Amino acid sequence: xxxxxxxxxxxxxxxxxxxxxxxxxxxxxxxxxxxxxxxxxxxxxxxxxxxxxxxxxxxxxxxxxxxxxxxxxxxxxxxxxxxxxxxxxxxxxxxxxxxxxxxxxx
Amino acid sequence: xxxxxxxxxxxxxxxxxxxxxxxxxxxxxxxxxxxxxxxxxxxxxxxxxxxxxxxxxxxxxxxxxxxxxxxxxxxxxxxxxxxxxxxxxxxxxxxxxxxxxxxxxxxxxxxxxxxxxxxxxxxxxxxxxxxxxxxxxxxxxxxxxxxxxxxxxxxxxxxxxxxxxxxxxxxxxxxxxxxxxxxxxxxxxxxxxxxxxxxxxxxxxxxxxxxxxxxxxxxxxxxxxxxxxxxxxxxxxxxxxxxxxxxxxxxxxxxxxxxxxxxxxxxxxxxxxxxxxxxxxxxxxxxxxxxxxxxxxxxxxxxxxxxxxxxxxxxxxxxxxxxxxxxxxxxxxxxxxxxxxxxxxxxxxxxxxxxxxxxxxxxxxxxxxxxxxxxxxxxxxxxxxxxxxxxxxxxxxxxxxxxxxxxxxxxxxxxxxxxxxxxxxxxxxxxxxxxxxxxxxxxxxxxxxxxxxxxxxxxxxxxxxxxxxxxxxxxxxxxxxxxxxxxxxxxxxxxxxxxxxxxxxxxxxxxxxxxxxxxxxxxxxxxxxxxxxxxxxxxxxxxxxxxxxxxxxxxxxxxxxxxxxxxxxxxxxxxxxxxxxxxxxxxxxxxxxxxxxxxxxxxxxxxxxxxxxxxxxxxxxxxxxxxxxxxxxxxxxxxxxxxxxxxxxxxxxxxxxxxxxxxxxxxxxxxxxxxxxxxx
Numbered sequence: 160x161x162x163x164x165x166x167x168x169x170x171x172x173x174x175x176x177x178x179x180x181x182x183x184x185x186x187x188x189x190x191x192x193x194x195x196x197x198x199x200x201x202x203x204x205x206x207x208x209x210x211x212x213x214x215x216x217x218x219x220x221x222x223x224x225x226x227x228x229x230x231x232x233x234x235x236x237x238x239x240x241x242x243x244x245x246x247x248x249x250x251x252x253x254x255x256x257x258x259x260x261x262x263x264x265x
Numbered sequence: 266x267x268x269x270x271x272x273x274x275x276x277x278x279x280x281x282x283x284x285x286x287x288x289x290x291x292x293x294x295x296x297x298x299x300x301x302x303x304x305x306x307x308x309x310x311x312x313x314x315x316x317x318x319x320x321x322x323x324x325x326x327x328x329x330x331x332x333x334x335x336x337x338x339x340x341x342x343x344x345x346x347x348x349x350x351x352x353x354x355x356x357x358x359x360x361x362x363x364x365x366x367x368x369x370x371x372x373x374x375x376x377x378x379x380x381x382x383x384x385x386x387x388x389x390x391x392x393x394x395x396x397x398x399x400x401x402x403x404x405x406x407x408x409x410x411x412x413x414x415x416x417x418x419x420x421x422x423x424x425x426x427x428x429x430x431x432x433x434x435x436x437x438x439x440x441x442x443x444x445x446x447x448x449x450x451x452x453x454x455x456x457x458x459x460x461x462x463x464x465x466x467x468x469x470x471x472x473x474x475x476x477x478x479x480x481x482x483x484x485x486x487x488x489x490x491x492x493x494x495x496x497x498x499x500x501x502x503x504x505x506x507x508x509x510x511x512x513x514x515x516x517x518x519x520x521x522x523x524x525x526x527x528x529x530x531x532x533x534x535x536x537x538x539x540x541x542x543x544x545x546x547x548x549x550x551x552x553x554x555x556x557x558x559x560x561x562x563x564x565x566x567x568x569x570x571x572x573x574x575x576x577x578x579x580x581x582x583x584x585x586x587x588x589x590x591x592x593x594x595x596x597x598x599x600x601x602x603x604x605x606x607x608x609x610x611x612x613x614x615x616x617x618x619x620x621x622x623x624x625x626x627x628x629x630x631x632x633x634x635x636x637x638x639x640x641x642x643x644x645x646x647x648x649x650x651x652x653x654x655x656x657x658x659x660x661x662x663x664x665x666x667x668x669x670x671x672x673x674x675x676x677x678x679x680x681x682x683x684x685x686x687x688x689x690x691x692x693x694x695x696x697x698x699x700x701x702x703x704x705x706x707x708x709x710x711x712x713x714x715x716x717x718x719x720x721x722x723x724x725x726x727x728x729x730x731x732x733x734x735x736x737x738x739x740x741x742x743x744x745x746x747x748x749x750x751x752x753x754x755x756x757x758x759x760x761x762x763x764x765x766x767x768x769x770x771x772x773x774x775x776x777x778x779x780x781x782x783x784x785x786x787x788x789x790x791x792x793x794x795x796x797x798x799x800x801x802x803x804x805x806x807x808x809x810x811x812x813x814x815x816x817x818x819x820x821x822x823x824x825x826x827x828x829x830x831x832x833x834x835x836x837x838x839x840x841x842x843x844x845x846x847x848x849x850x851x852x853x854x855x856x857x858x859x860x861x862x863x864x865x866x867x868x869x870x871x872x873x874x875x876x877x878x879x880x881x882x883x884x885x886x887x888x889x890x891x892x893x894x895x896x897x898x899x900x901x902x903x904x905x906x907x908x909x910x911x912x913x914x915x916x917x918x919x920x921x922x923x924x925x926x927x928x929x930x931x932x933x934x935x936x937x938x939x940x941x942x943x944x945x
Contacts, residue, residue, distance in 0.1 A: 182930055257925050264923030 166207030173200035187248065187255040191241045198234045202227045272327045276340035276361040278320040279371060280414035283407045286313035290404030300396040310403035311382045314410055318375035325368045329801075338363040339420060346423065352482045355475070362420030362488065364805045369634060369798075370417040370566055373641045377558045378410050380765040384649055385550040387761035388656065402442060402548070409435035413559050417566060421486040422471050425567075429467060429531070432560045433460045439555060440547040452546035459540040463530015467567075470523030474574075477501060477516055492573045499577045521574050521581030524567060525588075532564025532618045535592045539869055541615055545607040549652030552607060557614050557648050558641035565621040565637050569630045572807030576628065582809070583712045586626025590707075590721040593619030595866075597728035601735070602862035604664045606651050609736050613688065614644055616725060620703050623722055627715065628809025629706025631799040635780040636703055638798075639695035642776055643687040646769035650681035653766065654740060656758045659751055664736065669745035674757040678741050680766040685737045687773045689730035690830045692823075695777030700726060701823050702782055708822055709811045723829050730833025738841040784819040 173196055180193025209223025249255055286309050293301050328338055341360040348355050363371070382403075389402050412431025419425035434457075441453025474491065478484050480501075483494040495517075502513040528534070533541035544556045555561070568575060568585060575582050593616045600612035617640050624633040655662055657674050671678040687696040704726070707719040745752055757763070779798045786795025794800055814822075840848050852859040861867070920931075 178933060182926060182933070185926075260925070261923030264921050 163207055163211055166203060166210075170200045170204040170207065173197075173203065185256050185258055187245050187257050190257065191238065191245070194241075195234060195238070198230055202230055205230070273338050273340040275320050275324050275327070276338060276363055276418065277342050279317050279324065279375070280361070280411050280418060282313045282317040282320065283410040283414065286310050287404050287407035287411060290400050290407065294397065294400060294404060301400050303390070303396055303399055306396070306400045306403050307386050310407055311379070311386065313407060314375060314379045314382045317410070317414070318372075318379045321368075321371045321375045324363050325372060328363055328365070328368055352479060352484060354484055355486070357421050357423035357486050359424060360420040360487075361418040363418065365802045366566075366569060366634060366805045367417045369638055369802070370562075371414060373638050374410065374413050374417065374559050377641050377645050377769070378413075378554060380768055381550050381554040381558075381645065381649070382406060384553075384652070384762060384765045385548075387759060388550050388652055389548065402439075405435055405438045405442070406551075406554070409439065409555060409560070413563070416563055420488060422474075422488070422491075423486050425570075426467060426471065429527070429563065430464065432555070432563060433457060433464065433531070436460070436544065436555050436560055439551040440544045442547055442551065446546075449546040452540075452543040456540040456544050459537050460530050463527045463537060463564075466523045466526025466530065468527075470520050470527065473516075473523060474520045477520070488570060495573060495577065515578065515580070517574060517578040518580045521571070521578035522584060524571055524574070525581060525585055528564030528567050528585075528622075529588065530564075531567075532561050532622070533615050534564070534588050534619060534622060535595060538592060538596065538615045539872060542608055542611040542865070545605070545611050549607065549648060549655060552611070553645045553648035553652070556611065557644040561614060561618055562621070562637045562641070565618065565625060565633055568622065568625045569633055569806060572625070572630045575625070576807035576809050579712070582626050582628065584626070585622050586707070586710070586712060586718055587714075589619045589622025589624075589626055590718045590725075591619070592616070593623060593725040594721050594728065595619075597725045597732065599862060599865050600732040601728065602859065604863075605662050606654065606664055606667070606736065606740065607648070607662055609664075609732060610644070610647055610651060613647075613729065613733065614640075616729065617644065617688070620700065620722065620725070623718060624703040624706050627706045627710035627712060627718065628807075628811055629703060629710070630806040630809075631780075631796075631802050632699065632702035632706045634802055634806070635798055636699040639687075639699040639773070639776050639780075642769055643684050643696055643773040646680060646766060646773050647684040647688065649762075649766055649769065650677055650684055653677040653758050653762050654681075656762065657755050658747060659754065661747065661751065664739040666747050666751075667740045667745075668743045668747070669741070670755070671741040673755040674741075676763050677757060677766070680763075680770040681741070682737065683770045683773055685733045689733050689834065690726055690826055692827060693777070694774055695772070697826075698777035698780060698782060698785070701826055702780070704826055705782070705814065705819055705822055706811070708818075709814050710809070711811055723825055726826055727829035727833040730830040731837050732833075734834050734837035735841050738837060742842060743845060782819070784816045784823075787816060788820070 177193045177195075177197035177200060180196065181190050184190055184193065205223040205226050209220065212220050212222075214220055245255060248260065252259060289309055290301075290306070293299070324338060339360060339362050341358055343359050344356065345359045346355070346357045385402070385406065389399055409432060412428045412435055414428070416425055416428030416432060419428060437453045437457040439453075440456050441450045444450045444453070471486070475484060475486060477498045478491070478494055481494070481497040483490070483497060485491055485494060499515075499517055501516040503516045503519050505512050505514055530537045541556055541561065545552055547556075575585065596612045596615035596619060600609050600616065603609045603612060617636070621633045621636050621640070624630070624636060654667070654670060654674065654677060657670065657677070658667065661667070683694075687694040690697045690700050704719060704722050707715055707722050709715075710718075712718075747755070781790070781792075781795040781797075783794075783796055786792045864870070
């Protein structure tokens with residue numbers, strides 16, 4: 160059995176990579192992927208924590224796993240919207256560089 | 266109907282009918298904004314007040330038929346304000362109390378009010394304004410009737426205060442009814458502001474009374490509960506602050522004086538009487554209804570209603586009596602030299618109200634209420650008669666341009682003469698009996714200096730006869746002094762004006778027999794218990810110990826009052842009928858005293874100098890220019906706006922770079938900071 164510390168370490172590493180990607184990369188597709196990475200880091204943590212808890216009267220507890228399913232659903236929706244915005248942006252600007260969309264400012 | 270249709274629930278109809286009419290007019294004027302035909306306005310307004318009068322009669326009837334003889338009808342409509350529990354509980358209900366005192370007031374208000382509403386139909390029809398102004402007038406008049414009925418029917422001080430403020434508001438609205446003339450608007454504001462001083466006293470009295478009752482564990486604002494629990498605080502004293510001389514005052518004296526300040530403002534007594542003469546700027550029916558018959562007697566009503574309080578507050582009662590006596594003579598003296606027909610009547614009203622306070626202060630509460638009712642009849646008669654004269658002369662109010670009117674307006678002349686004879690105390694008319702009762706009460710009272718009070722009252726009745734007959738002679742007799750083109754068009758107004766005057770004249774003559782003093786019942790008419798009004802009122806009014814007078818003394822007192830009246834009449838006859846040139850020569854010879862009278866002892870000027878100007882100056886220089894413009898507008902409101910704007914343009918706008926990743930960075934930094942703070 161994998162100890163919980165390892166799971167958390169993996170989750171933290173994934174999350175940090177995701178944050179770094181969002182902050183550093185300029186390509187909107189990569190940023191979307193990094194966001195996906197952060198969501199899945201959370202999923203890993205949820206699965207890991209779910210395993211820490213014993214079942215009740217023999218039946219395993221599924222709370223964490225249910226959460227994961229919901230996060231996946233949300234992530235799918237988010238990608239759908241995000242990719243839509245991305246395509247719209249590409250049609251208008253011929254580019255997916257996030258630094259080029261900075262009209263909304265002082 | 267909350268309680269079902271019991272005999273009490275007719276009480277709520279009395280104030281609510283005029284309110285409904287006023288609300289209808291308000292909706293039509295404010296929301297629908299389409300002109301209502303005058304006939305509809307008249308039907309609704311007059312109908313509501315007449316119906317209210319009928320309801321009052323029904324209520325009065327069931328009061329005197331009341332089986333258990335408790336002399337009370339209470340209609341509790343709903344619980345209005347309630348808070349707290351136990352000894353700190355406060356509750357004020359919308360509840361109406363009909364006892365003999367409030368039933369007399371209600372009948373006077375709705376009865377005289379109905380007549381004046383009918384009179385107003387003709388009087389305001391003459392006013393060349395649109396239907397909207399006509400409807401606005403009746404809206405205010407109905408609203409006034411409602412407020413006044415709330416005032417007298419309220420069974421607790423809080424509800425009474427609602428009516429108290431309501432009548433003040435309506436008075437303001439109606440004095441300034443012709444507001445396009447700036448002077449009228451000024452007079453309305455003056456009445457309102459002077460009344461506010463009195464209202465402040467009323468509120469202080471109410472707070473002090475309630476908190477004192479809380480201290481003894483019996484909080485109440487209902488009159489009956491206050492009366493029941495008052496014995497608990499009659500001995501209490503109040504420490505007086507050092508700058509007022511220190512020592513201790515009787516708590517009930519302080520409370521009673523606070524309420525009396527309210528009464529002084531509303532009933533135009535010294536030193537707050539200045540608003541009433543200027544209130545004559547309003548239409549004449551308003552002067553008759555509000556500033557003679559009903560609203561100005563609210564102060565007297567308050568003192569009589571709180572009689573149980575004044576009865577145990579001897580110092581406050583003495584102040585009431587002296588204020589009344591001094592006001593009576595002071596206003597009568599001013600009335601002598603006034604040349605505006607309505608101003609004379611206004612000062613006469615102030616003087617007569619002084620009489621009522623004199624009676625109330627001396628413990629003669631029945632005499633005070635008696636005079637309230639008889640004064641309502643004869644002063645409404647005089648004001649409406651003056652209105653008829655003013656209409657006949659096409660809005661001429663100056664006595665110097667009248668004279669000789671009796672040929673052209675014979676019916677007005679007769680009813681006006683009845684009014685003058687009544688107020689002057691002609692034997693057998695209602696004013697004679699009620700004034701006699703007051704003078705007897707002053708003579709028989711045990712307060713210090715009561716003989717002086719009686720003397721002042723007697724002198725005032727002589728002065729009253731003098732200035733009233735002067736007014737009558739100058740208006741109706743002698744040569745006409747009107748300009749030629751007006752003289753040709755003097756017409757007596759129509760039936761709607763004259764008939765209410767007949768009804769009022771009837772009551773001015775015969776109402777006195779409802780409260781016929783026992784001495785005349787015994788000596789002249791041979792009936793026992795002749796003073797049915799006093800017997801009716803007695804259970805609800807406080808009783809103050811006084812000397813018993815035998816019939817011989819009372820007859821002598823009446824003879825003295827008649828003599829004073831005759832002397833006043835004689836002087837008026839001599840000066841204004843036999844030697845009409847004499848008053849002018851005297852005025853020329855005694856220029857300084859005459860000017861003093863004409864300018865009303867310069868009281869308005871003195872108040873202007875002492876209070877109004879400093880107040881306006883402080884308001885303008887300090888409160889407006891420094892506090893409002895500089896501090897509030899400049900520093901507080903404008904300063905904050907400027908600060909936000911400055912930080913935004915100079916500093917914060919650089920945070921809005923437009924780069925999404927910068928925003929994300931700050932967001933993550935913030936999240937990290939929060940986590941760090943939470944885990945620290």
